[in-house]
Structures are given as C-alpha cells and as structure tokens.
Amino acid sequence: xxxxxxxxxxxxxxxxxxxxxxxxxxxxxxxxxxxxxxxxxxxxxxxxxxxxxxxxxxxxxxxxxxxxxxxxxxxxxxxxxxxxxxxxxxxxxxxxxxxxxxxxxxxxxxxxxxxxxxxxxxxxxxxxxxxxxxxxxxxxxxxxxxxxxxxxxxxxxxxxxxxxxxxxxxxxxxxxxxxxxxxxxxxxxxxxxxxxxxxxxxxxxxxxxxxxxxxxxxxxxxxxxxxxxxxxxxxxxxxx
Numbered sequence: 001x002x003x004x005x006x007x008x009x010x011x012x013x014x015x016x017x018x019x020x021x022x023x024x025x026x027x028x029x030x031x032x033x034x035x036x037x038x039x040x041x042x043x044x045x046x047x048x049x050x051x052x053x054x055x056x057x058x059x060x061x062x063x064x065x066x067x068x069x070x071x072x073x074x075x076x077x078x079x080x081x082x083x084x085x086x087x088x089x090x091x092x093x094x095x096x097x098x099x100x101x102x103x104x105x106x107x108x109x110x111x112x113x114x115x116x117x118x119x120x121x122x123x124x125x126x127x128x129x130x131x132x133x134x135x136x137x138x139x140x141x142x143x144x145x146x147x148x149x150x151x152x153x154x155x156x157x158x159x160x161x162x163x164x165x166x167x168x169x170x171x172x173x174x175x176x177x178x179x180x181x182x183x184x185x186x187x188x189x190x191x192x193x194x195x196x197x198x199x200x201x202x203x204x205x206x207x208x209x210x211x212x213x214x215x216x217x218x219x220x221x222x223x224x225x226x227x228x229x230x231x232x233x234x235x236x237x238x239x240x
Contacts, residue, residue, distance in 0.1 A: 019049075019056040020228065021090075023083050025072050026097035029143065029215075030063025034206035041207075041215035042095075048229075055231050060091075068115055072098045073127040080134050093228070094131050097140040099124070100205075103166040105157040109150070113162065120166060124173050132177060138224050139174050141167050141184045143211070146197050149204025158205060160189075180224040187218060 024030050024042045032040015038047075046059040060083050064071070084090040102115035102123075115123065131137045145158040152158060167185045174181040188196050199211030207215060219225045 019058055020092040020231065021084060022057055022059045022093045022095055022228070023062060023080055023091045024059060024095040024097070025062045025076065025079060026140075027063060027067045027072075027101055028065040028206060029100065030061060030097050031065055032061070032063065032212065033065055034201040034203075035209050035212040037209050038212055038216075041212045041219060044212065044216045045219060045225075055229055057228065057231075059095075063097075066101060067098060068102045068123070069098050069120060069127050070115070070123040072096070073123065073130055076127065076130055077134065090135070092135060094135055094137045095140065096127070096131060096137060097142075098127075099166055099170050100142040100145075100158070100163070103158065103162040104152070105159070105162065107155060107157075109157045109159070111157065114156070117165065117169070121169055121173070124170060128173055128177055128179060132179070137179045138182075139170065139179055140182045140219065141170065143200075143207060143215070144185050144188050144196055146200050146204035149200075149202070152203055152205050180222075182219065182222045182224075184215065184218060188214075 028034075030040070030042050032038075032043050034040075035043075038044045040061075040063075042059065042061045042063065046061065049055055049057045049059060062075075062079050062083075064075075080091060080094070099120075102113070102120045104114045105111045106114055113120075128137065128139075142163060144160055144163060147159050150157045150159070163185060167183070171181050171183060188199075199207055199214055201208040201211070220229065
C-alpha cells in the first residue's frame with residue numbers, strides 16, 4: 001500500500017501543511033472605517049490569527065471604501081493573483097463582503113438605486129462565478145443601517161427595505177452556488193433597534209468600535225470561520 005501526500009487543493013475541508021492565505025475583498029466595512037481602535041472586524045480577525053497559539057493564517061484586507069459589487073469584480077483577479085506567498089503561490093480562500101453601496105437611493109429617499117436591481121443581480125452573478133473559479137468563497141452580508149441618519153454624505157439614502165431586497169438576492173445567489181453566506185442583516189435586526197443603533201457610528205452607515213467587535217464575534221461564531229480558525233496545519237494523506 002502506497003501513501004501519497006496530496007498538495008494544497010481548493011477544498012476548505014482538506015488539511016493544509018502551511019497557514020492558509022485568505023483574501024478579504026469588499027467595501028468600507030471590510031476596510032474597517034469607523035473603528036479607530038481595532039481597525040474593523042477583518043483587521044481584528046487578522047490580529048487574532050497572529051498569536052503563536054493560533055492557526056497562523058495570513059489574512060489580507062483588500063476593502064475599498066465606496067466599492068460596488070462591479071468594482072470588486074473588476075479588481076478581483078489582479079488582487080487575488082498578487083497575494084500568494086512562499087510555497088503557496090495563490091490564496092486559499094476568498095472572503096467577500098460587498099453590496100451595501102449598490103442599494104443606496106440617489107439624491108432623495110425615492111430616487112433610483114445606485115445600481116439598479118437587475119444590474120446588481122448580473123454583477124453579483126459575475127463576481128461569484130469569477131470568485132469560485134479561483135478558490136473556495138465565503139460571503140459575509142451587510143449590516144442594517146440607521147435610517148434616521150440618512151442621507152449619507154447629503155446624497156445617499158439607505159433603507160432597510162432596499163437592503164433586505166439586495167441581501168436576499170445575494171443570499172440566494174450564494175445558496176445556488178453552495179457558497180456559505182453569513183446573514184448579518186437578519187442577525188442584527190433580530191437584536192432590536194436599540195442594540196443596532198448603539199453599534200453604528202454617527203453616520204448611521206458604518207459600525208462603531210462596539211459594532212466591529214460584534215461583527216468579529218458574529219464571524220467567529222459562524223461555522224465556516226470557526227472551522228478555519230480551528231484548522232490544524234498538517235499534511236493530508238490518502239492511501240492507495
């Protein structure tokens with residue numbers, strides 16, 4: 001009987017002999033805008049994985065403020081192919097979180113959406129299909145805004161109705177492709193208006209320090225992230 005070591009593959013469930021390389025792409029929530037203490041939930045997660053007793057995964061924060069789904073798709077492959085290192089020439093996992101900017105209403109509460117819904121669906125399908133051709137994908141959904149603080153930047157009107165419509169399209173598109181989706185919108189809405197507002201900044205759009213701490217905890221409690229965090233870095237063997 002021969003034992004063969006399998007090289008790194010595209011499965012999240014196979015062991016990897018080296019720390020995973022994870023790329024987080026998205027908008028200002030990935031970037032961490034509004035969290036001067038911890039740099040946002042992605043940065044907080046990155047720091048956790050730097051401790052000696054952690055999994056040691058490498059996490060690149062590639063969030064860009066104001067990005068839409070189409071803009072993330074436009075820079076996806078270039079960003080991805082420049083984030084390999086050492087023996088792993090390409091990243092192992094893509095972590096996506098984008099879509100909030102697409103659903104904003106322009107100029108007035110009943111103005112047109114920044115990205116019309118049918119166009120958004122096409123852009124989203126393109127992003128997810130492109131992502132899956134590169135490596136396994138995880139998707140973290142949007143946070144609910146504080147509608148009473150609108151408009152954002154005196155121009156963008158966000159509301160829960162549009163947020164729900166766009167996030168449901170995202171959730172379904174991920175489900176259709178078997179991409180794990182963390183429904184932050186539903187989780188935060190279930191915790192009540194007072195809880196939500198206490199975790200959003202003055203602009204009503206971005207989480208504050210407590211909000212990013214909550215986002216991090218939601219991510220850590222999510223099974224796909226928990227499995228990554230607990231992943232043992234050992235070679236994977238199969239018998240023939």
